[in-house]
Amino acid sequence: MLYVKAPAKINLTLDVLYKRPDNFHEVEMVMTTVDLADRISLESREDGVIQIISTDNFVPNDHRNFAYQAARLIKDTYGIRQGVSITIEKEIPIAAGLAGGSSDAAATLKGLNELWDLGLSIDELAELGAKIGSDVSFCVYGGTALATGRGEKIAELPAPPNCWVVLAKPKIGVSTAEVYGGLKVEGLKHPNTKQMIQAIETKDYELLCSSLGNVLETVTFNLHPEVVMLKEQMKRFGADATLMSGSGPTVFGLVDSEARVSRIYNGLRGFCEEVYAVRILGERNTLA
Numbered sequence: 001m002l003y004v005k006a007p008a009k010i011n012l013t014l015d016v017l018y019k020r021p022d023n024f025h026e027v028e029m030v031m032t033t034v035d036l037a038d039r040i041s042l043e044s045r046e047d048g049v050i051q052i053i054s055t056d057n058f059v060p061n062d063h064r065n066f067a068y069q070a071a072r073l074i075k076d077t078y079g080i081r082q083g084v085s086i087t088i089e090k091e092i093p094i095a096a097g098l099a100g101g102s103s104d105a106a107a108t109l110k111g112l113n114e115l116w117d118l119g120l121s122i123d124e125l126a127e128l129g130a131k132i133g134s135d136v137s138f139c140v141y142g143g144t145a146l147a148t149g150r151g152e153k154i155a156e157l158p159a160p161p162n163c164w165v166v167l168a169k170p171k172i173g174v175s176t177a178e179v180y181g182g183l184k185v186e187g188l189k190h191p192n193t194k195q196m197i198q199a200i201e202t203k204d205y206e207l208l209c210s211s212l213g214n215v216l217e218t219v220t221f222n223l224h225p226e227v228v229m230l231k232e233q234m235k236r237f238g239a240d241a242t243l244m245s246g247s248g249p250t251v252f253g254l255v256d257s258e259a260r261v262s263r264i265y266n267g268l269r270g271f272c273e274e275v276y277a278v279r280i281l282g283e284r285n286t287l288a
């Protein structure tokens with residue numbers, strides 16, 4: 001039995017440059033992993049079957065599961081005869097903008113590389129991951145990175161300045177395809193990605209706070225006004241800066257003092273069930 005942690009990601013920036021002929025959007029995003037993680041256990045089996053077992057009834061247990069797709073891809077690409085039982089202990093909220101499914105897929109790729117002794121490099125695993133979803137390559141590397149292309153081209157960044165992250169997810173799920181589909185690329189207010197990278201490189205917390213930006217916010221806000229309210233509440237309880245992660249609906253707030261973390265956490269818990277206070281994991285492979 002092999003255990004792998006699958007951490008959630010947040011987007012510190014998410015910019016869309018243009019819509020591509022393949023219907024994906026060309027993006028520029030700074031992403032980082034946080035210490036809210038699913039736990040994946042992998043057990044090889046001789047009958048060749050890929051079995052998904054999950055603690056969460058909302059997680060599909062067949063070919064729709066991204067961890068299943070990761071195992072299938074490895075088996076087909078490298079002609080592996082064995083099967084695998086994949087147990088997913090879900091901690092990351094589903095359809096939340098935190099790349100839960102993508103991280104489960106990435107953890108499965110990394111785990112099977114070890115379990116089946118394939119000797120693949122991290123770059124090869126990330127390339128395989130891109131076949132499953134745009135966020136999977138980043139999840140293979142973890143840490144902090146600039147993601148470009150449709151999200152699969154990854155350039156490593158150093159750890160951001162130390163701070164806490166309070167995550168709050170309203171009781172709705174959001175479809176990533178629907179949000180990208182509703183985006184009007186003309187006239188966007190683009191985040192300053194260069195400034196965000198500079199903030200990370202110089203460990204400038206204030207600059208990082210003022211550089212947060214996500215062009216998908218307005219689309220999700222229009223679909224679900226409760227996300228705007230949650231963001232405003234988070235700010236009112238004392239977050240230094242707030243942003244929606246990915247296509248949402250999870251909103252996060254950055255805080256550099258521990259005392260304020262509990263104030264925000266307790267305040268939000270009053271009307272939002274899913275609230276988490278976590279740390280940024282920082283550099284690559286801290287949980288691999």
Ligand SMILES: C[C@](O)(CO)[C@H](O)COP(=O)(O)OP(=O)(O)OC[C@H]1O[C@@H](n2ccc(N)nc2=O)[C@H](O)[C@@H]1O
Pocket residue numbers: 011014023024025026027029097099102132133134135136149150151176177180181246247
């Ligand atoms: C919103 C983010 O999570 C931010 O990290 C990602 O950009 C989305 O990553 P993901 O969930 O892995 O997305 P995928 O599973 O690859 O794509 C889901 C759908 O989102 C849209 N999509 C996704 C990525 C991208 N660069 N442009 C898009 O338009 C496409 O309609 C696609 O069919």
Ligand SMILES: Nc1ncnc2c1ncn2[C@@H]1O[C@H](COP(=O)(O)OP(=O)(O)OP(=O)(O)O)[C@@H](O)[C@H]1O
Pocket residue numbers: 058059060064065066067088093094095096097098099100101102104105135174176246247248
């Ligand atoms: N291992 C998995 N865990 C959770 N959801 C999964 C998994 N595999 C497939 N799914 C499906 O994927 C959909 C999106 O779930 P996920 O939690 O990955 O979204 P997300 O956090 O918004 O992802 P992203 O931030 O990459 O857009 C769900 O509706 C679910 O049915």
